[in-house]
Amino acid sequence: MTAAVIAKDVSKTFQLRHSFTFRQLMSNRRARNDPSTVVQALEDVSFRVDQGAGVALMGLNGSGKSTLLKLISGVMIPDSGTVHLRGRVAGLIDTGSAMHPELTCRENIYLQASILGMSRAEIASKFDAIVDFSGISERFLDTQVRFLSSGMFSRLGFAIAIHTEPDVFLVDEVLAVGDGQFKKKCRKTLLALREDEGMTLIIVAHEIGLLRKLCTEAIVLESGRLTYRGELAGAELLIGDEADDGEFAALGDPAGSGAH
Amino acid sequence: MTLLAARPSTEAPAPAGGRHRLHEPGGRGGLIEVFRARTVVRMLVRRDLRLKYRTSSVGYLWAFVKPSIQFCVYFFIIGLVLGIVRRVENFAIYVFSGLCLMSFFNETLSSATRSILKNRSIIKKVWLPREIFPIAGMMVAATKFIPQFMILMIGATATGWYFTWSGLLAAVCGVVIIALWACSFGLVACAVNVYVRETGHVLELTSFLTHWLTPMVKPWTLVRDRVAPFGATGTVILAAYIYNPLSTALELWHLAFWSPTVDYYLELSPNLWTRAWVMILIGVAFLAFAQAIFRRMQVRFVDEL
Numbered sequence A: 001m002t003a004a005v006i007a008k009d010v011s012k013t014f015q016l017r018h019s020f021t022f023r024q025l026m027s028n029r030r031a032r033n034d035p036s037t038v039v040q041a042l043e044d045v046s047f048r049v050d051q052g053a054g055v056a057l058m059g060l061n062g063s064g065k066s067t068l069l070k071l072i073s074g075v076m077i078p079d080s081g082t083v084h085l086r087g088r089v090a091g092l093i094d095t096g097s098a099m100h101p102e103l104t105c106r107e108n109i110y111l112q113a114s115i116l117g118m119s120r121a122e123i124a125s126k127f128d129a130i131v132d133f134s135g136i137s138e139r140f141l142d143t144q145v146r147f148l149s150s151g152m153f154s155r156l157g158f159a160i161a162i163h164t165e166p167d168v169f170l171v172d173e174v175l176a177v178g179d180g181q182f183k184k185k186c187r188k189t190l191l192a193l194r195e196d197e198g199m200t201l202i203i204v205a206h207e208i209g210l211l212r213k214l215c216t217e218a219i220v221l222e223s224g225r226l227t228y229r230g231e232l233a234g235a236e237l238l239i240g241d242e243a244d245d246g247e248f249a250a251l252g253d254p255a256g257s258g259a260h
Numbered sequence B: 001m002t003l004l005a006a007r008p009s010t011e012a013p014a015p016a017g018g019r020h021r022l023h024e025p026g027g028r029g030g031l032i033e034v035f036r037a038r039t040v041v042r043m044l045v046r047r048d049l050r051l052k053y054r055t056s057s058v059g060y061l062w063a064f065v066k067p068s069i070q071f072c073v074y075f076f077i078i079g080l081v082l083g084i085v086r087r088v089e090n091f092a093i094y095v096f097s098g099l100c101l102m103s104f105f106n107e108t109l110s111s112a113t114r115s116i117l118k119n120r121s122i123i124k125k126v127w128l129p130r131e132i133f134p135i136a137g138m139m140v141a142a143t144k145f146i147p148q149f150m151i152l153m154i155g156a157t158a159t160g161w162y163f164t165w166s167g168l169l170a171a172v173c174g175v176v177i178i179a180l181w182a183c184s185f186g187l188v189a190c191a192v193n194v195y196v197r198e199t200g201h202v203l204e205l206t207s208f209l210t211h212w213l214t215p216m217v218k219p220w221t222l223v224r225d226r227v228a229p230f231g232a233t234g235t236v237i238l239a240a241y242i243y244n245p246l247s248t249a250l251e252l253w254h255l256a257f258w259s260p261t262v263d264y265y266l267e268l269s270p271n272l273w274t275r276a277w278v279m280i281l282i283g284v285a286f287l288a289f290a291q292a293i294f295r296r297m298q299v300r301f302v303d304e305l
Helices: A022-031 A065-073 A105-115 A120-134 A150-162 A180-197 A208-214 A232-238 A240-244 A254-259 B031-036 B038-054 B059-081 B091-118 B132-158 B165-195 B199-212 B220-242 B245-261 B272-304
Strands: A003-017 A036-050 A054-058 A080-086 A089-092 A168-172 A200-204 A217-222 A225-231
Touching: A003 A065, A003 A200, A036 A065, A036 A080, A036 A200, A036 A217, A054 A065, A054 A208, A054 A232, A065 A080, A065 A168, A065 A200, A105 A120, A105 A150, A105 B038, A120 A150, A150 A180, A168 A180, A180 A200, A180 A208, A200 A208, A208 A232, A217 A232, A225 A232, B031 B038, B031 B132, B038 B132, B059 B091, B059 B132, B091 B132, B091 B165, B091 B199, B091 B245, B132 B165, B132 B245, B165 B199, B165 B245, B165 B272, B220 B245, B245 B272
Parallel strands: A036 A225, A054 A200, A054 A217, A089 A168, A168 A200
Antiparallel strands: A003 A036, A003 A080, A217 A225
16 A cells, blocks of 8 residues: 555654743743743654545544644644655645635635635636535525524535545544534545545544544554554544543534444 | 655655655745745735725725825925925925835735734644745735825826836836835744734834835935034934935835926935845845745744744
8 A cells, every 4th residue: 555644753842932021031031940841742653644544543632633633734844753645635624714704605615725725727616516515505605604604614614625635634623513414424525535536534533433434543642652553443442441431422423422 | 553664754855746756744835835826815815805895884995094194194294384395395295105105115014914923723724835924915915005006196197297217117116125125024024923922013113213214204305414514423324314225215206206296306315226226136135035034933833823
């Protein structure tokens, strides 16, 4: 199999600065105390993801999952180590990052799609498909998005992202949007893209049921270190205790808990 | 978990469209990539214009309010009350041509400076060459310049302005100088603003200084005559007053739009044209330098936003 993503000894630290003003900085310097705390978000993480794989990125809150996704999408640069990937990456880290409530649906589609890397011709040709997928009726197209329900907003964001046809698709907890029917549609589309088109899928989600449907493999992070890489079932056993504590179950949709 | 031998990262090829090659995510960034991503720039500009003017009832008219009030104040206070109209013929065009150019500088600079923080939700989530944001911001600000310029042309023509090729050259050089320097300062300022959120206050100050430490409301000869008795100190003050890009651009604009409307010969400051070319060259070098600074600083943008 060809590799889609290769991470090698990736480390990332954050400096949390507590002082912003010059006065604070100066008084800190005089008192010789370091005003910043260094947080190790990721430490020597190495893994390889094959093309067409579905990988669940698991771990507790603050274990470094989102940071890892940001490193893969290129938004952040690792302190040391390297990330390589093949093809176009769509960072569906948040649906509709560029979408603005004051703009109309039409304007939002053009803006968000261009941000995700589509050309104008590409957007124009996929416009109808995007609208169709989002399920927003034609007569709302020129209405400001703020008049739509928040569910509609997220649906539109997801519809745009999925039409960028990425080779590597990063998903961060966005599947918790929309109603059950729409979630099912998203899941089906993602699965079809992965199985038929060879799209690589890396998902951060806390719903075991959803992960079971979309992924076969898992990566588990624990305080910034990679502690498990292999079959999804193994990861489930590993963090099963936390799941039973309710953290994972809390986000579960009806379909997800049904599969439990 | 086996890690296959990846290509050594240092020799990894640049991403440029290589669909089937391994590459590092993101890209090199830089002003050239902004041109490649011009769809995004266009969409961002469109978004800002829509948001700015759609929600207010008089819309685009707001773009005229600030410069017209500034113009009125300068014309009445400096011109009539302090009596500069007696020294400078057709003072209205003298002030307004300068005001157009200075608000072009100040608006683009402040819009660029705010751009990174304003678009933080995008920057944190999607990789794009980050120069896109200050550039789009500057383009939005530049749209305000067009109607002001049209008013200037109407006013100048009504008071006897006529076309000359040297005037056209002077006008273009003036705009190029301002654009280069505003762009360079803007790139540095928006990057610095991510780390130290003080830039907003500094900008208010610069906008004030650009109006008073330049020949915008008074000809340079007036300053020369006043500082002459101070000898060497006076020369230094005069040099600082003349030898800066804004003053150079302003004088070029006065040459282009004001001087055809008056009868007497406008005394140019020493080496105006030489200075114009030098300011353009330094501006280009400064832009390259600013871009290098921006590129270094943007690495940790997402950590700080």
